[in-house]
Amino acid sequence: MEEHSTFKFTWLLQPVLIAASPIIHMFVLNPDGISKSHLFFALTITTAAAAILFLLSSLFYRSLFKGALVTNILIFLFYASVPIIHNLLVPISKYYFDFTIAGIRILRIKSMLLILVLVTLFLVHRYATKLKSDFFLKLFIFPLLLFFAISLAKRTQTVQKSNSTVEQYNNLNQTFRDTVLKQLPQTTKNKNFPDIYFIILDCYNSQEYYSKMCGFDNTPFLDQLKSRGFHIPVKTHSNYGATLQSLSSILNMNYLPKHIQPTPFEHMWKNNNVSFFLKKLGYKYLDLYRNSLEQCKNNLKCNRSLWQELKHELNLFCFDYYSIGRYFLQAWTPLYQFISFYKESLRQTIKLKLNMLNESTKLQSQKFVYAHFMIPHPPHVFTEDGSPFSPDNSKPELESALYGHVESTKYVNREIIKSIDIILKNSKTPPIIILQGDHGYDYTYGKSNWSKYQILNSYHLPQGGNKKLYPSITPVNSFRIIFNHYFGTKLPLLVDRIATKEN
Numbered sequence: 001m002e003e004h005s006t007f008k009f010t011w012l013l014q015p016v017l018i019a020a021s022p023i024i025h026m027f028v029l030n031p032d033g034i035s036k037s038h039l040f041f042a043l044t045i046t047t048a049a050a051a052i053l054f055l056l057s058s059l060f061y062r063s064l065f066k067g068a069l070v071t072n073i074l075i076f077l078f079y080a081s082v083p084i085i086h087n088l089l090v091p092i093s094k095y096y097f098d099f100t101i102a103g104i105r106i107l108r109i110k111s112m113l114l115i116l117v118l119v120t121l122f123l124v125h126r127y128a129t130k131l132k133s134d135f136f137l138k139l140f141i142f143p144l145l146l147f148f149a150i151s152l153a154k155r156t157q158t159v160q161k162s163n164s165t166v167e168q169y170n171n172l173n174q175t176f177r178d179t180v181l182k183q184l185p186q187t188t189k190n191k192n193f194p195d196i197y198f199i200i201l202d203c204y205n206s207q208e209y210y211s212k213m214c215g216f217d218n219t220p221f222l223d224q225l226k227s228r229g230f231h232i233p234v235k236t237h238s239n240y241g242a243t244l245q246s247l248s249s250i251l252n253m254n255y256l257p258k259h260i261q262p263t264p265f266e267h268m269w270k271n272n273n274v275s276f277f278l279k280k281l282g283y284k285y286l287d288l289y290r291n292s293l294e295q296c297k298n299n300l301k302c303n304r305s306l307w308q309e310l311k312h313e314l315n316l317f318c319f320d321y322y323s324i325g326r327y328f329l330q331a332w333t334p335l336y337q338f339i340s341f342y343k344e345s346l347r348q349t350i351k352l353k354l355n356m357l358n359e360s361t362k363l364q365s366q367k368f369v370y371a372h373f374m375i376p377h378p379p380h381v382f383t384e385d386g387s388p389f390s391p392d393n394s395k396p397e398l399e400s401a402l403y404g405h406v407e408s409t410k411y412v413n414r415e416i417i418k419s420i421d422i423i424l425k426n427s428k429t430p431p432i433i434i435l436q437g438d439h440g441y442d443y444t445y446g447k448s449n450w451s452k453y454q455i456l457n458s459y460h461l462p463q464g465g466n467k468k469l470y471p472s473i474t475p476v477n478s479f480r481i482i483f484n485h486y487f488g489t490k491l492p493l494l495v496d497r498i499a500t501k502e503n
């Protein structure tokens with residue numbers, strides 16, 4: 001121990017730097033996509049966490065050197081946890097340890113991670129004093145640098161590739177835009193177009209799925225929709241089996257161009273055709289999926305206390321789809337289960353977005369509101385009455401998951417009906433509402449093709465719009481029908497089909 005008895009400032013500096021560097025790295029790679037406040041927030045949290053970890057482990061070992069060493073290793077494990085889990089722990093658990101005692105699964109990923117951490121603590125305790133110098137500490141910098149170099153190179157490659165596919169896509173899409181622009185009303189004066197609400201409940205299934213797979217009868221909810229003027233086509237399905245594909249297709253009123261690879265999803269989503277045309281018609285576009293806090297602050301004037309504001313900021317930071325926190329916290333995925341905060345955050349985020357949807361109805365201007373809710377998408381966090389849901393581990397996994405799916409569905413049913421009533425009440429002109437699942441809940445992870453495409457697809461199209469619907473309509477045609485009926489375009493309907501790689 002003697003050679004490590006004097007504290008060196010670098011011992012504290014190193015863990016802090018190691019903890020902060022992936023975040024700085026991500027920011028450098030994607031400066032436009034990350035807000036400065038989120039960057040600052042992420043840096044504060046990580047550096048503080050590293051310093052606290054260093055302090056605690058030094059106290060634990062009563063040695064600053066060991067504290068620094070173990071902090072370095074743990075931070076490294078933390079950032080590397082995803083590959084470690086996928087390449088090491090998952091295969092081990094599959095082949096050797098996945099057995100149950102009295103219905104309780106023993107030694108699954110979480111326990112193995114814990115063992116890994118304990119072994120690390122022990123090894124440091126046992127052997128750290130044998131290290132002659134703190135050279136070993138510096139070793140952690142090398143994989144870090146290597147990691148940065150590789151990912152920078154990869155990133156440069158993807159940026160180059162996606163720039164060229166964006167260009168290809170824009171050329172292709174321009175023809176479509178020109179055609180539609182010619183057909184749209186040239187003047188919007190004295191036109192009283194209805195507000196449009198596009199509500200996506202991620203992973204929401206069809207009645208057929210719920211009854212077949214879950215033994216759950218969802219017809220009372222569908223009846224509630226129908227009594228409010230919704231039309232629910234019976235032979236519908238989603239065109240794609242995943243969120244990115246579905247939404248990129250729906251919001252652009254087209255199937256994805258197969259010859260353009262990789263598909264520029266991000267670009268297609270951000271600059272989607274539907275919002276582009278609607279803005280031309282004088283609509284305000286409210287995207288409650290991205291930048292939701294900004295939207296909320298600028299447009300919706302939500303009255304909230306400072307604490308609520310902070311919590312919201314924290315939620316968005318950690319779990320909003322486009323935040324740095326989400327990317328950085330992906331390293332935590334397996335640890336999420338430990339943290340009740342995570343699930344509470346998901347609950348709060350869903351509630352906030354519901355609230356924002358309700359608030360959006362008060363906006364005076366003509367609007368297109370795109371509200372996307374990560375429910376009943378797993379992880380399931382709500383029971384029917386809105387209290388926290390926790391999975392029943394004594395039940396087989398599938399049964400427990402489907403049960404959670406139904407509970408989330410029942411919860412969101414009740415909340416979304418409330419929102420729809422608010423929308424209907426606050427709309428001066430009867431509004432257009434699409435309430436849809438983007439894809440189904442595929443618990444079999446690709447083994448069953450059927451469930452992926454089993455979605456709820458419902459339309460509230462006033463002033464005769466419902467009559468343009470037909471039993472086998474799929475989401476790719478939703479906005480074509482709406483544009484044709486309300487804005488006088490003559491867009492041909494596309495063949496309703498499932499668009500997989502093969503067809």
Ligand SMILES: [Zn+2]
Pocket residue numbers: 202203242243244377438439
């Ligand atoms: Zn989805």
